[in-house]
Amino acid sequence: MRYFSKSPEEWEKYDELRKKEKETKEKPKKRIIRWTFYIIIFLSLLTIVFIFIGRENSRLDLPYNVVIKGINVYLQAEEDYYYPNVLDIKVILQNTNNKETHIKIENFSFLIINKENAEIIYSFVFPDIVETTINPFQTILIFDLLREKEIKALNQGVYEARATFTINGQNINLNKSFKYNQDLFLDIQNKEMFYLSDEFPTVDILLINRTNQIFESELNGEFIITKRDVEIYSQSFSYGKMSIKPLSSTVLNFKIGYNLNPGTYYLVFNFDPLNQSYVTTINIVDSIEQDIEDLDLILYAISTANRGDQLIFEGLLRNSKKRERAFEISKIVFKLFHEDKLIYNYENTDIMRVYIPELGTSKVFDIANTKSIVLDRSGRYKIQFIVESHGNVFSKDHTFVVY
Template sequence: MQYFSKSPEEWQKYDEERKKERERREQSKKRIIRWTFYIVIFLSMLVFIFIIMGRRGSRFDLPYNVVIKGIHINLESKEEYYYPDNLDIKVTIQNTNNNDSHVEINNFSFLIVNQESSEVEYSYVFSQPVEADISPYKTILVFDLLREKEISDLEKGTYEARVSFILNDESVNLVKTFEYNKGLIIDVSAKEMFYLTTEFPSISILAINGTNETFNKELFGTLTIKQKEKVIHSQKFSFGTLNLNPLSSIPLDFEINKNFDPGNYYLLFDFDSFEQTYVTTLNIVNQIDRNYNDISLLVYVISAASRGDQLYFEGLLRNSNEEPKAFEISQVIFRLFYEGQLIYNYENNDLSRVYITELGTAKVFDLSNVKTINLDRSGEYEIQFSVNIGDKTFSKKHTVKVY
């Protein structure tokens, strides 16, 4: 692939024109990193406080999630939406008590508000009282935005979903913030989770036109590779002019013709043609690990569900060693049984690389990426999940009861 689309004289002129702009953006990045460090410390302190408080009480409230006298109220929404996705926002109530609970809802209102302008994009009001008896641990749907209105063409920005109502004479106010993305979207990632010191790293760049208009513009900029704050490598790149129809995408490959010493690196892609910066990581190791004694398998899955609920399942590998681990997975198997009968089978035999930081975890399977499964029958489901690494198999069994 030819990355240089300008003559040396043009690049020199371009560098002079953009020097001040890059310096300003570099200072901005340093401020972001510094404040991110402070925020991480602050959040760590909050987690410690929540752990201490959790031992003294049964719950703590979030802006979008509260519990009142055993009644769990939740405002559900994704963190990010991409044009032309419909906003999928729900309000649910669950009875966490051991006996039936009676609920009465009055003066229900729901708003979508632009956080920057405070403009109301959508409003729904239902002032009449609604009553229901909820059996123990059952969840009921109070509000579903998709049933009321399809909202799929917001301007790019940050929005708030706001809900307020009276529940059994107590005020409930919930807020959930989400981003709505509209424009050229760039996804940058290393093709492999790690590379050997003898290999040239390859980067995958996916350009998506997330608008209702044709995108026709040159895509060029600068790649800077850093280890901590030290610049290891820098080069200019250009993919020429992209002509993307609305909601179309194009994959772009980028090979770095350089070997790196073992370690962790940050890759900063400054797309100067539309003044955006994307960051990804690059992990370099001497060799592939063959010792799996410090590796264990974790699964995230519910144990009980209501009929019709979607099954969520994630498989992760945990590294209990204080050194990073880099190895290859040869097989991943997920099987779902209902009352002893196999109803879904997934098997992936493609060789894939996994890198796990010291004392960290890495996701190796997410059911939502391969299949949507609704638990549409009451009874007992069994999950069998296994991961093969070299000559070792890690496996878990889990039972989900559906009522």
């Protein structure tokens, strides 16, 4: 018989060859799978070891956090404090065990020192013994600096908080460094989210004297516009001698005397006497868009809260197109109801420019910038939020419960 392709023997050899080729290709995959399996087992065992060490051994390797037999003790402090803010430092204990634990605290002491000259700023000693039983996963406050003394207006520098005591016979030493800042703060703020290409953009220079002395200095420097690391324009500026009292602020208006083509640019302000530089961005467009029906309204808000909590709410607009959007908002309405009764009403009809990058979002409202609202009543709340722009109305409701 004549075979038009291959004989049975040839096909058999061909199949064997293909099988060997397949096995050769599969070897690296099997090796990868095998090593991946080994790695997963190793990581699982390592996790168990760390959990065991964290619960049963003496401590985690953090100067402000210690774990002893499931009792987690930590010193809570900010990395930075700003004049004239009060130091808020706490020592907290948490029972991470799933059973009640008896604790005995002895010889508690707390210090704040200046790390530059070792000066003791504050000292607290409580030699008495304190014993208590804490429930599973319960957290208790061991020490609260705010309850003992109000410490503020420190000189600028680096400080260290130290807490030393014993728990169930085990020595505890906690420490954490922080910086207390006294300085002149500057911020560059755009007056609008975008500007037209035939406009001269203006920005505000905000200066806040967060020191205990009058700030007196010349304020001058250089202003630079860049795009993709290419310098587009630069100019010098000078506001003469400034005098700002402690905890006072001033706002300076800066007008860019240059028309920019559409795009996003970096604005760089170099303040020579302060030896500081500040950078912000600016968006330039050809025209204001009128057709914005396809925008989406997004609400960021709490779903539940406790009595006494502050209301958190933000309203954003989302752009689902692969191009930037630049338009104006003509009206914003925010209403808060408690058990269907209106308790707060906000309405703003000032024209507001909004710029949204492609496939991005832009915040158009934040209740924190309008009013501080404390949720002092239990029950059901409802928020009505409305945005009007170029004849379009975007509206959403949100409900939440306060316990």
